[in-house]
Ligand SMILES: Nc1ncnc2c1ncn2[C@@H]1O[C@H](COP(=O)(O)OP(=O)(O)OP(=O)(O)O)[C@@H](O)[C@H]1O
C-alpha cells in the first residue's frame with residue numbers, strides 16, 4: 211500500500227525510510243523500489259537514447275510528490291528542452307512559476323564556481339526551493355574544464371560531494387561517445403562514486419534500431435539484471451520486455467577496456483556475469499590484435515628477441531631437468547592486477563564469475579577465468595609467431611596465482627609432460643604461468659615419447 215516514501219517517509223537526517231521514485235514505475239521495480247534517498251545515479255547513453263527524458267520524468271515525479279527539483283543544463287538551446295518536455299506532457303514553465311523547479315542554464319565553468327562557493331547560487335537555489343532532486347545534463351560536459359584526468363576526477367568528486375552534502379538525490383547524465391558500445395566507460399572515476407548506474411543503449415536487431423536499458427550497478431540493493439527494451443512515446447518512457455537476444459548490451463562493437471581498467475569494470479558489472487565475461491573476452495581479442503605476425507629465421511633469433519623484450523612472451527626458462535627439444539617459458543599473468551583487485555573488491559562476483567566461466571569453457575578453466583584468458587592470449591600471440599615459416603605451438607603446464615586468499619596451482623598438464631610440481635614451483639613466480647613451447651611440434655612430440663619419465667615424477 212503506502213510504498214512511496216514521500217507519502218509516509220520520515221526524514222531522519224535527510225535519509226528517508228523508502229526509495230526515491232524514478233518517475234517510471236517499471237524502472238522502480240527493476241531498482242527494487244527506486245533510488246536511495248540522497249544517492250547519486252549515473253544515467254549513461256548515446257545521443258538520443260533518452261537521458262534527458264529520464265531526467266524530466268524524475269523531476270516531474272518528484273514535483274508531483276511535493277519535492278522540488280533542480281535542473282542544471284549545459285546545453286545551449288534552452289527552448290528545445292521546454293519543447294521536449296511538453297512533448298511528453300511535462301510543463302516545465304508551470305513548475306518554475308510555482309517555484310517547484312529551478313532551471314539553471316549555464317556553462318560548466320560557471321557551474322563549478324557556483325558549486326564551489328558556499329552560500330552561492332547553487333546552495334541558495336537548493337535551500338530556497340527545498341530541492342530534493344537534481345539533474346545535471348550532461349555531467350561529462352565538465353570535461354571541457356581541464357584535460358588533466360586527475361583534476362577532472364577531483365572535480366567530479368567535488369561535485370558529487372556537494373550533492374551528497376545537500377542530501378539531494380541526483381541524476382548525472384553522461385553521454386556515451388559511441389552510438390553503439392561504450393559500455394563500462396570509466397569517466398572521471400564516476401562509476402565508482404555513484405550508487406547506481408543505468409545504461410541506455412541502441413541495439414541493432416532484425417534490421418531495426420531499438421533501445422535497451424540495463425541497471426549496471428545499484429549499490430546495497432537487489433536489482434534486476436534484465437536487459438529490457440524501452441521506447442519513448444508522447445507519454446515518455448514505455449518499458450517493455452526483457453530482450454531475448456545475446457550481446458544486446460555488449461554488442462560486437464564494444465570498445466574494450468584496457469587490462470588495467472578491467473578489474474574496476476568487472477567489479478562494477480559483477481552481478482551481470484555475461485557482461486563481465488564479455489569484457490574479458492573483448493580484452494583478450496584486443497590484446498591479441500595488438501600483436502602483429504612475427505617471422506624468425508631460427509629458434510636462436512626468436513630467443514634473442516625474447517631477451518630483448520621484442521617478442522610476445524616475456525621469459526624463457528631452461529628446465530633443471532634436461533628434456534629433449536622442450537623449451538619452457540614462464541610469463542607473468544597480464545591479468546595479475548585484475549585478479550588481486552577483483553579478489554579484494556568483489557570476491558562474491560569473482561566466485562560467481564569463475565563458476566560461470568567454467569561452465570562456458572568446460573575443461574579449460576585451470577584456476578580462474580583469467581588463466582583461461584591468459585592462455586588464449588598466449589595462443590593468439592604465439593600463433594602469430596613463425597620460425598622458419600612454421601608457427602609455434604604452446605601447451606600450458608601450470609600456473610600459480612592467489613585466488614581468494616589462497617595460493618593455487620593448476621597442475622593438470624604437468625603429469626602428462628613429466629614435470630614434477632616441485633620443479634615447476636621452482637620456476638614460477640606468483641601470478642605467473644609456465645608453459646611449454648613446441649617449436650617444432652612433431653619433432654618435440656616424437657622426442658617426448660622416447661623420454662623415460664624423470665625420477666621426480668613421484669612427487670606429483
Ligand atoms: N514525444 C515524443 N514522442 C516520441 N519520441 C520521443 C518523444 N520525445 C522524445 N522522443 C524520443 O527520444 C529521443 C531523445 O530523447 P532525449 O532528448 O531524452 O535523449 P538524450 O539521450 O538526452 O539525447 P542527447 O544526448 O542528444 O541529449 C528522441 O530522439 C526521440 O526518439
Ligand SMILES: [Mg+2]
Pocket residue numbers: 261262263347
Ligand atoms: Mg539530452
